[in-house]
Amino acid sequence: MTSHTEAIDARDIANLGQLRDLFAHADPVPSDLAERMKFAITVHALHAEVAELMDSALLTTRGTDAKVEPTPTDSVTFTAASVSLMVSASPSEQADTDARVRVDGWVTSPGAQVEAVTIEGSVSQISDANGRFVMDDLPHGPVHFVITDPDDDDVRPVITPTIQI
């Protein structure tokens, strides 16, 4: 006989493992819940304005099969009250393979700081006098952009929804 005062053993852990499988199967965590939580946290922490996705072309719906397409150049436009952002993705010229992504962007404000947040972390560029910027070494996968005014901390940052590149 076993008692409730004994230490938890391998059989208890196995029972809990089965219980975990049962609930993970019957009532799974929504697959995008963690990503949505991260987005909500970022918007909240930045007191940011969320830009609207205006024009999604193929970029948002395309999954990991993006790698096999030879010359994908898809563009997406985001719009917020203060600023619009257009980005297009293509294979990076830096790499021999299609493992990396080049993003060409255009933002309606010159001198804006545009930050791309990917699974690897974040990369920032300042848009030029025409509002253009290039990020040439991004990973495939989810990315969202945060646009801030480096000269004025009082301007609310703008954050875009996450897209797949």
Add this chain to the structure above:
Amino acid sequence: MTPTPTAPDGLGTRAGKAFAAYIAGDRERLSELVDLVTPVLWNAARSQGAAAPMCEDAIQTAFLQLVDRAESIKEPAAVLGWLVVVVKREVWRLSRGSRREIGVDEVPEAPTQQLDPESQSILSERQRVLWQHISTLTPRCQELLRVIAFADRPDYAAIAESLGMPVGSIGPTRGRCLQKLRTTLGSDPGWAV
């Protein structure tokens, strides 16, 4: 890097380390924390019997409160338990709108765990047997076992406490809930492999 001879950290410890790094300025570690704890929080919320959208709202509120109060949280290592407390409280606060009989100061008790018929229909035969045995446990034991099943052994005691169970109800000893599960499964000849 040399391999450490100690046991791997539990979920709560890893979450605590990510949160401590976040507070110290490594802002990207928060994403790791979210990935680590979301399954536990989802099950803590769903085990209160609330609908999925309400559970998502409760989890989001808990994360936003964590970010707002990050600097004032005294024990970053206890972040998992802190989040479980807030999620459970928040589910009950949200559901009070529709179920007014629940008093503000009452310690809410989770209902018997339910699976909708659609979910039950996708269970394997063995999972159906397990579900029948789980259904014989008290609601408190069902809630506790469901939530700790998504964590690691070193976390059981802290999670039990966060759910309002008495100290010592589980971990490092088996405790009554895990013992009951073991006994009921052990008494079923159909369960033994």
